[in-house]
Amino acid sequence: MxxxxxxxxxxxxxxxxxxxxxxxxxxxxxxxxxxxxxxxxxxxxxxxxxxxxxxxxxxxxxxxxxxxxxxxxxxxxxxxxxxxxxxxxxxxxxxxxxxxxxxxxxxxxxxxxxxxxxxxxxxxxxxxxxxxxxxxxxxxxxxxxxxxxxxxxxxxxxxxxxxxxxxxxxxxxxxxxxxxxxxxxxxxxxxxxxxxxxxxxxxxxxxxxxxxxxxxxxxxxxMEGMLPEYGVFGSVREPQGARIATASPSSAYPTRDGKWILIAGNSNPIFARLAGLMGKPELATDPRFMGNAARVANVEALDALIGDWSAQHDAAALDTLLAEADVPSTIAYTAAEIAADPQFRAxxxxxxxxxxxxxxxxxxxxxxxxxxxxxxxxxxxxxxxxxxxxxxxxxxxxxxxxxxxxxxxxxx
Amino acid sequence: MxxxxxxxxxxxxxxxxxxxxxxxxxxxxxxxxxxxxxxxxxxxxxxxxxxxxxxxxxxxxxxxxxxxxxxxxxxxxxxxxxxxxxxxxxxxxxxxxxxxxxxxxxxxxxxxxxxxxxxxxxxxxxxxxxxxxxxxxxxxxxxxxxxxxxxxxxxxxxxxxxxxxxxxxxxxxxxxxxxxxxxxxxxxxxxxxxxxxxxxxxxxxxxxxxxxxxxxxxxxxxMEGMLPEYGVFGSVREPQGARIATASPSSAYPTRDGKWILIAGNSNPIFARLAGLMGKPELATDPRFMGNAARVANVEALDALIGDWSAQHDAAALDTLLAEADVPSTIAYTAAEIAADPQFRAxxxxxxxxxxxxxxxxxxxxxxxxxxxxxxxxxxxxxxxxxxxxxxxxxxxxxxxxxxxxxxxxxx
Structure with missing residues (x-):
């Protein structure tokens, strides 16, 4: 060498x-x-x-x-x-x-x-x-x-x-x-x-x-707030899987080509754009999903809807769709995607x-x-x-x- | 404040x-x-x-x-x-x-x-x-x-x-x-x-x-070797769950009281001690599990055996047993265990x-x-x-x- x-x-x-x-x-x-x-x-x-x-x-x-x-x-x-x-x-x-x-x-x-x-x-x-x-x-x-x-x-x-x-x-x-x-x-x-x-x-x-x-x-x-919250409330922080406990939707969703796409659509205007993109604009005014608190309470139903939709698209196309609608998202990068990323290269x-x-x-x-x-x-x-x-x-x-x-x- | x-x-x-x-x-x-x-x-x-x-x-x-x-x-x-x-x-x-x-x-x-x-x-x-x-x-x-x-x-x-x-x-x-x-x-x-x-x-x-x-x-x-290995071999590193791809046994196993215990028993002498502790000393000379390479090849069977055993014990007792047998292990700490840990306090x-x-x-x-x-x-x-x-x-x-x-x- x-x-x-x-x-x-x-x-x-x-x-x-x-x-x-x-x-x-x-x-x-x-x-x-x-x-x-x-x-x-x-x-x-x-x-x-x-x-x-x-x-x-x-x-x-x-x-x-x-x-x-x-x-x-x-x-x-x-x-x-x-x-x-x-x-x-x-x-x-x-x-x-x-x-x-x-x-x-x-x-x-x-x-x-x-x-x-x-x-x-x-x-x-x-x-x-x-x-x-x-x-x-x-x-x-x-x-x-x-x-x-x-x-x-x-x-x-x-x-x-x-x-x-x-x-x-x-x-x-x-x-x-x-x-x-x-x-x-x-x-x-x-x-x-x-x-x-x-x-x-x-x-x-x-x-x-x-x-x-x-x-x-x-x-x-x-580990952020884990210890202070335990000390003050006695509450043990529990695992949340792919999600964030306090924000919805924010998770990893499957795509047709077997990848995962991260979507962070937890503000109201972003969620409305996401719902539109899914062809279900009515979700934005559905009482189950109006406001972050409601979406967190009904996260299983919401993530199932988003997952059904994302699974009909290939990851790259979906990522482009989401970017065009100004919904924060990304593919979960593998080594291959990292190696090809123009920002990392630049x-x-x-x-x-x-x-x-x-x-x-x-x-x-x-x-x-x-x-x-x-x-x-x-x-x-x-x-x-x-x-x-x-x-x-x-x-x-x-x-x-x-x-x-x-x-x-x-x-x- | x-x-x-x-x-x-x-x-x-x-x-x-x-x-x-x-x-x-x-x-x-x-x-x-x-x-x-x-x-x-x-x-x-x-x-x-x-x-x-x-x-x-x-x-x-x-x-x-x-x-x-x-x-x-x-x-x-x-x-x-x-x-x-x-x-x-x-x-x-x-x-x-x-x-x-x-x-x-x-x-x-x-x-x-x-x-x-x-x-x-x-x-x-x-x-x-x-x-x-x-x-x-x-x-x-x-x-x-x-x-x-x-x-x-x-x-x-x-x-x-x-x-x-x-x-x-x-x-x-x-x-x-x-x-x-x-x-x-x-x-x-x-x-x-x-x-x-x-x-x-x-x-x-x-x-x-x-x-x-x-x-x-x-x-x-x-991300360690992920990029060099992709560049040289074209191989994309893939997820391995709770395990390490190249060492066995090394994973998280369930306990009777609903916790997880990490056990790193992947050297031959440690594995022999673990097998003894499990009441199955014959595993150490079982051809499926003799040597790390064999254990990695048969990891599903091995982890199932360890998991069946660990699930019969409460986490704290099991951790003590393993420590006494000099098998590296730990409970997956929650906020509660961290707050009580004497080393962290000291x-x-x-x-x-x-x-x-x-x-x-x-x-x-x-x-x-x-x-x-x-x-x-x-x-x-x-x-x-x-x-x-x-x-x-x-x-x-x-x-x-x-x-x-x-x-x-x-x-x-």
């Missing part, structure tokens, strides 16, 4: 240097967000590489294309952290960095000689983001971190379901490790917040900070990236988009250890020493 | 000043994340207050308790932005701020005289985060931003479903406006990144930046907060948790306009002038 920048580095985080001691999703995703905005990220991988490289569908002999996006804009060094010489190399790297991001089990890095004290000694004022399942302290801190479990404890899983009166199927996963990714985003936010506190010209305190991010807590922080949010291992690979773009100083996709995710020699040389290791370390399995 | 800090302000963003021109979820949530870490946030609300204050269940005469958490740690001023005098007040406020966060429709603030140029003139180097449905440019920029539509276009909604062979129910919503919240988090991250680029002692460039955050793109950025992630309007209100805590310099819940969300006089006075307005502006409906 490419191991040299294809474009000049820029973005607001240009000049920031970050060490990633990460694996799987959360820490590597957080590190990539920093790299996307211009930071120089050094990813430390165990021999054999980050196990996430085996996730998803494989290209024989080259691994999984997901890697191309997940590890992009990083440099990679393979180190066997069980060897004390590798620990010294990590501390040398720390001495050149602004921040570290890690998702080992709580306390594990300290056991290896890579705790706050050792890192602070190597680089006074280092900011360290630590991602774990349940946080760095407390009675659950040693429990294994699984994304699906974090999502369930944070309250997201319970709500991702149809009401029990509708089905006895279990609550659905959202199809991705969203708890890990949200935690990674919080870690990136926390690192930059810590660096602003440390580095700013007026008022910067030069201090290091630990940023403790738990998967469970990252998910919980997204804004660089779907890009073809050259990858030496896989050829052209579709990547999602850089978020957020900083106007006039955007981050860029500088290069595809490197192979594990692609930059081992470069990185060690930059730390002052001679070629002979590097060869020795490699032959003894300390680096690869 | 409380309009004075209950605790001394601290957290890494202490000293940052942010103007929120936000409503509903995305911008207010991003602003709250900054406020939680110590920033001083001034929320500008339209007469009548942010419409989100009417969301959710109400306490008569006092509005919705959600407000207490959603708007906490902010100060609130009510301004009628349609009046040019209010526009001047906003620019006076901008002149005292480091950053602005807004989620008006693209271009709308500029039409009011509050574009980049006017703000940059008021405060050279201002960083502005703009949240919208589809971004600040491109052919979709003027479309209305609805969270559910952003989630559908970003690809999340399609995957949040059971496979068509299992049910013809539509894909579920996740029960919250997750697209808005993720966009808000990206905006907070982008603001701090812009301020680090601007303010840092070594290399800071003093420049302002616009941070353009789209709901659709924020969701897309979470880490300050579930807190009772004094609110003058609602009494004690349960809030989710401050994420991320910055060790030794944590953000705090300083006060509950204020009533709309609670700080109008204070804020105007601090901008140099005399009491008579403020009274005049109030009587003419410019402020409230």
């Amino acid at each position: 490419s191991d040299q920048p294809q474009k000049e580095s820029h973005g607001p985080l240009t000049g920031m240097r970050v060490l990633e001691l990460g694996h799987f999703v959360a820490a590597p995703f957080g590190a990539r967000l920093l790299a996307d905005l211009g930071a120089e990220v050094i990813k430390v991988e165990a021999p054999g590489g980050d196990p996430v490289r085996q996730w998803g569908r494989q290209v024989e002999g080259a691994g999984a294309p997901w890697t191309s996006m997940h590890q992009r804009n990083k440099r990679s060094i393979v180190l066997n952290l069980k060897d004390p010489r590798a620990v010294d190399i990590v501390l040398k790297l720390v001495s050149t960095c602004d921040a570290v991001i890690e998702n080992f089990r709580p306390g594990q890095l300290a056991k290896m000689g890579l705790g706050r004290e050792a890192m602070e000694k190597a680089r006074p004022g280092i900011v360290i983001a630590r991602i774990s399942g349940y946080g760095q302290d407390g009675l659950y801190r040693d429990r294994a971190a699984f994304g699906v479990i974090g999502e369930a404890i944070g309250g997201l899983r319970y709500l991702t379901n149809h009401p029990p009166a509708i089905t006895d199927l279990p609550p659905s996963r959202v199809g991705i490790s969203i708890g890990d990714s949200i935690a990674g985003l919080y870690a990136a936010f926390g690192i930059v917040a810590g660096l602003w506190a440390r580095d700013r010209r007026q008022g910067g305190d030069g201090r290091g900070r630990d940023v403790d991010v738990a998967l469970t807590e990252s998910v919980l922080s997204m 804004r660089g949010m779907v890009q073809e990236v050259e990858d030496p291992a896989f050829g052209k690979v579709l990547h999602a773009g850089v978020v957020p988009r900083v106007t006039d100083d955007p981050g860029t996709i500088r290069w595809a995710g490197p192979a594990a250890g692609a930059h081992t020699d470069d990185i060690l040389s930059s730390c002052g290791f001679e070629p002979d020493t590097i060869a020795g370390l490699r032959s003894e399995g300390v680096v690869a | 409380s309009d004075q800090p209950q605790k001394e302000s601290h957290g890494p963003l202490t000293g940052m000043r942010v103007l929120e021109l936000g409503h509903f979820v995305a911008a207010p949530f991003g602003a709250r994340l900054l406020a939680d870490l110590g920033a001083e946030v001034i929320k500008v609300e339209a007469p009548g207050g942010d419409p989100v204050r009417q969301w959710g269940r109400q306490v008569e005469g006092a509005g919705a308790p959600w407000t207490s958490m959603h708007q906490r740690n902010k100060r609130s001023i009510v301004l009628n932005l349609k009046d040019p005098r209010a526009v001047d007040i906003v620019l006076k406020l901008v002149s005292t701020c480091d950053a602005v966060i807004e989620n008006f429709r693209p271009g709308q603030l500029a039409k009011m005289g509050l574009g980049r140029e006017a703000m940059e003139k008021a405060r050279p180097g201002i960083v502005i985060a703009r949240i919208s449905g589809y971004g600040q440019d491109g052919l979709y920029r003027d479309r209305a931003a609805f969270g559910v539509i952003g989630e559908a276009i970003g690809g999340l909604r399609y995957l949040t479903n059971h496979p068509p062979a299992i049910t013809d129910l539509p894909p579920s919503r996740v029960g919250i406006s997750i697209g808005d919240s993720i966009a808000g988090l990206y905006a907070a991250f982008g603001i701090v990144a812009g301020l680090w680029a601007r303010d840092r002692r070594q290399g800071g460039d003093g420049r302002g930046r616009d941070v353009d955050v789209a709901l659709t793109e924020s969701v897309l950025s979470m 880490r300050g992630m579930v807190q009772e907060v004094e609110d003058p309007a609602f009494g004690k209100v349960l809030h989710a805590g401050v994420v991320p948790r910055v060790t030794d310099d944590p953000g705090t819940i300083r006060w509950a969300g204020p009533a709309a306009g609670a700080h109008t006089d204070d804020i105007l006075s601090s901008c140099g307005f005399e009491p008579d002038t403020i009274a005049g502006l109030r009587s003419e409906g410019v402020v409230a």
Whole structure:
């Protein structure tokens, strides 16, 4: 894979240097967000590489294309952290960095000689983001971190379901490790917040900070009014399926070609236009459906009518009809529709990236988009250890020493 | 409600000043994340207050308790932005701020005289985060931003479903406006990144930046390998219901008391322990279930066996059994279980907060948790306009002038 920048580095985080001691999703995703905005990220991988490289569908002999996006804009060094010489190399790297991001089990890095004290000694004022399942302290801190479990404890899983009166199927996963990714985003936010506190010209305190991010807590922080409403009323928020509890019609409806179309027609004028489009203008003055409150009360009947109508149309034609009538709607996009979307393409949010291992690979773009100083996709995710020699040389290791370390399995 | 800090302000963003021109979820949530870490946030609300204050269940005469958490740690001023005098007040406020966060429709603030140029003139180097449905440019920029539509276009909604062979129910919503919240988090991250680029002692460039955050793109950025796999193999990722496509058993299973329990038993040793617990140790050596690949191939049969077993136990007892056998599991937490969880309580992630309007209100805590310099819940969300006089006075307005502006409906 490419191991040299294809474009000049820029973005607001240009000049920031970050060490990633990460694996799987959360820490590597957080590190990539920093790299996307211009930071120089050094990813430390165990021999054999980050196990996430085996996730998803494989290209024989080259691994999984997901890697191309997940590890992009990083440099990679393979180190066997069980060897004390590798620990010294990590501390040398720390001495050149602004921040570290890690998702080992709580306390594990300290056991290896890579705790706050050792890192602070190597680089006074280092900011360290630590991602774990349940946080760095407390009675659950040693429990294994699984994304699906974090999502369930944070309250997201319970709500991702149809009401029990509708089905006895279990609550659905959202199809991705969203708890890990949200935690990674919080870690990136926390690192930059810590660096602003440390580095700013007026008022910067030069201090290091630990940023403790738990998967469970990252998910919980997204749950809006769920806790306040429980605390004040004792009411447990219940799943609503495809709908919104307080607005109707707003749901996903079937189409003739087997897709789903989202329609948000819950204001009175929009509902009147929707009813007209359905060829049933009388619905707008039907007492069952006059006003949002009535529509919510009679949502089963209303959604059945809309579903019967939507199922007579193909999704694309229906979406056009609805847009022409100014009724907010969209097809539930699959990867294919995302890849073809002109807005995503125009804004660089779907890009073809050259990858030496896989050829052209579709990547999602850089978020957020900083106007006039955007981050860029500088290069595809490197192979594990692609930059081992470069990185060690930059730390002052001679070629002979590097060869020795490699032959003894300390680096690869 | 409380309009004075209950605790001394601290957290890494202490000293940052942010103007929120936000409503509903995305911008207010991003602003709250900054406020939680110590920033001083001034929320500008339209007469009548942010419409989100009417969301959710109400306490008569006092509005919705959600407000207490959603708007906490902010100060609130009510301004009628349609009046040019209010526009001047906003620019006076901008002149005292480091950053602005807004989620008006693209271009709308500029039409009011509050574009980049006017703000940059008021405060050279201002960083502005703009949240919208589809971004600040491109052919979709003027479309209305609805969270559910952003989630559908970003690809999340399609995957949040059971496979068509299992049910013809539509894909579920996740029960919250997750697209808005993720966009808000990206905006907070982008603001701090812009301020680090601007303010840092070594290399800071003093420049302002616009941070353009789209709901659709924020969701897309979470979708992992979906795009790379489509690009390389042409394969569209399909919904998997409660399961993970590549690991078994890993799903949500029913319990006797009507709850769901998540069990992740997909490694061989864990699966053997689970089989033992089920009273069917022979499953571990059954050819259908030996090894993860076989279990994935026979997942329907396996999940049916596990579900039959789990349904004979109450959730709490089953969770204890599984924990004792070291099988990763959890109940799918509702608000009630979250509120009672000892780890959340110990880490300050579930807190009772004094609110003058609602009494004690349960809030989710401050994420991320910055060790030794944590953000705090300083006060509950204020009533709309609670700080109008204070804020105007601090901008140099005399009491008579403020009274005049109030009587003419410019402020409230």
